Amino acid sequence: xxxTIIALGKATSDGRTxxxxxxxxxxxxxxxxxxxxxxxxDPGTELRCTYVTIPQVERTNxxxxxRPFWMWGAEMGCNEHGVVIGNEAVFSNEEVPETxxxxxxxxxxxxxxGDSATSALDVMVELLECHGQxxxxxxxxxxxxxxSFIIADPDEAWVLETSQRRWVALRVRDVWSISxxxxxTTKWDRGSDDVVEHAVEQGWYDEDSEFxxxxxxxxxxxxxxSRCDDRLSCTxxxxxxxxxxxxxxxxxxxxxxxxxxxxxxxxxxxxxxxxASHENAYATTGAQISELxxxxxxxxxxxxxxxxxxxxxISFNRHALYDGFDVGGERYTEDSYxxxxxRVNRMLTLRFTDAFPRYREIVSxxxxxxxxxxYSGGMTADFEELIEEHSDALTVLSKKISEPSGLPGxxxxxxxxxxxxxxxxxxxxGSRDQEQNHGSASDS
Numbered sequence: 001x002x003x004t005i006i007a008l009g010k011a012t013s014d015g016r017t018x019x020x021x022x023x024x025x026x027x028x029x030x031x032x033x034x035x036x037x038x039x040x041x042d043p044g045t046e047l048r049c050t051y052v053t054i055p056q057v058e059r060t061n062x063x064x065x066x067r068p069f070w071m072w073g074a075e076m077g078c079n080e081h082g083v084v085i086g087n088e089a090v091f092s093n094e095e096v097p098e099t100x101x102x103x104x105x106x107x108x109x110x111x112x113x114g115d116s117a118t119s120a121l122d123v124m125v126e127l128l129e130c131h132g133q134x135x136x137x138x139x140x141x142x143x144x145x146x147x148s149f150i151i152a153d154p155d156e157a158w159v160l161e162t163s164q165r166r167w168v169a170l171r172v173r174d175v176w177s178i179s180x181x182x183x184x185t186t187k188w189d190r191g192s193d194d195v196v197e198h199a200v201e202q203g204w205y206d207e208d209s210e211f212x213x214x215x216x217x218x219x220x221x222x223x224x225x226s227r228c229d230d231r232l233s234c235t236x237x238x239x240x241x242x243x244x245x246x247x248x249x250x251x252x253x254x255x256x257x258x259x260x261x262x263x264x265x266x267x268x269x270x271x272x273x274x275x276a277s278h279e280n281a282y283a284t285t286g287a288q289i290s291e292l293x294x295x296x297x298x299x300x301x302x303x304x305x306x307x308x309x310x311x312x313x314i315s316f317n318r319h320a321l322y323d324g325f326d327v328g329g330e331r332y333t334e335d336s337y338x339x340x341x342x343r344v345n346r347m348l349t350l351r352f353t354d355a356f357p358r359y360r361e362i363v364s365x366x367x368x369x370x371x372x373x374x375y376s377g378g379m380t381a382d383f384e385e386l387i388e389e390h391s392d393a394l395t396v397l398s399k400k401i402s403e404p405s406g407l408p409g410x411x412x413x414x415x416x417x418x419x420x421x422x423x424x425x426x427x428x429x430g431s432r433d434q435e436q437n438h439g440s441a442s443d444s
Contacts, residue, residue, distance in 0.1 A: 004086035021086035030328035073104025091222030092163035096144035100134030103147025177235035180226035182214035227270035303341035
């Protein structure tokens with residue numbers, strides 16, 4: 001489950017378009033940040049995506065993507081022309097085919113082949129209609145879904161929503177956000193030829209009423225299960241309340257948001273910054289913010305749990321990838337930035353009540369310094385020092401706070417199990433002496 005937001009220049013503080021996304025996936029899915037240069041290919045070359053093979057184009061754009069380690073496609077990213085794309089799982093009344101292009105494959109293909117938001121949209125809908133979408137979308141799981149997207153560049157943005165090979169697209173005029181349900185209703189700017197006719201044939205649409213894409217195609221039960229509207233109402237409130245003054249920090253705080261009174265083990269209302277638990281199978285495993293102007297700037301966390309993470313600048317001209325950002329697999333390794341941060345993030349999640357106010361101060365202070373440093377001309381080595389300072393500060397904090405107590409036993413057991421599966425060592429894990437602290441708390 002994910003959330004993606006866009007604010008065009010008329011809604012922002014400095015006239016630049018701002019894009020942001022939280023990528024929510026199973027908590028053991030390490031997400032790597034990678035740079036892929038532009039490449040030339042011989043005619044007739046084929047491209048293997050996650051599940052299917054399609055013809056390759058003669059030239060691909062340089063891209064920076066955040067990608068679950070096991071798939072070809074990406075959850076979010078940008079290209080050398082200032083195009084950015086983020087996707088969402090959405091649930092239709094139609095079954096998802098057993099194989100096809102993943103929504104994440106379509107996203108990466110749009111970045112590799114589009115030199116504007118409109119051309120990326122053209123690429124994606126042509127491939128969707130030709131090859132279809134389908135296949136399992138999570139490692140070791142069975143989840144399959146259709147997809148929606150926000151596609152943007154410095155001058156324009158589109159919302160694309162799909163069901164099998166059908167689609168509608170809406171040009172964004174001001175601000176928009178998407179989550180795990182359809183958001184395009186009675187008006188759109190482009191669409192597949194038979195999108196209305198198909199709904200009539202399926203009995204989803206009463207011809208005596210105005211056609212509503214979301215109402216006709218959307219699976220309301222899955223929209224409710226995914227808690228889409230909790231998070232959608234939150235992102236839209238942030239965009240509405242800050243309209244005209246939206247800046248980088250507005251987007252960052254939106255992506256870090258938790259409802260009042262929320263804790264990782266008691267999630268009566270869904271948070272935009274997701275933490276997995278025994279009641280929620282998904283965590284925010286990566287995030288991106290892009291400032292789209294004449295010289296676009298892209299910021300990636302390279303780590304999970306946005307509320308504990310700092311966005312680091314990565315650009316096509318000024319800064320290379322940071323050490324360990326493009327390293328990661330199914331199990332914990334010391335050379336992976338994502339996995340090293342994940343270990344500490346899990347310890348802080350289990351100490352959330354005491355840790356949250358203190359790590360938010362650390363994150364806020366270092367984020368401010370990072371932003372100022374970028375715009376004062378900081379070099380890659382300067383940011384490497386700040387990355388180390390951030391990691392060290394949270395590591396020290398995780399060890400200062402006492403071991404978790406008073407937590408539901410199911411919550412602690414959930415994280416012990418997830419951590420053992422991947423070789424993540426938690427300082428207190430396996431110490432059943434804690435049983436008196438957390439094992440009986442589930443009765444409360």
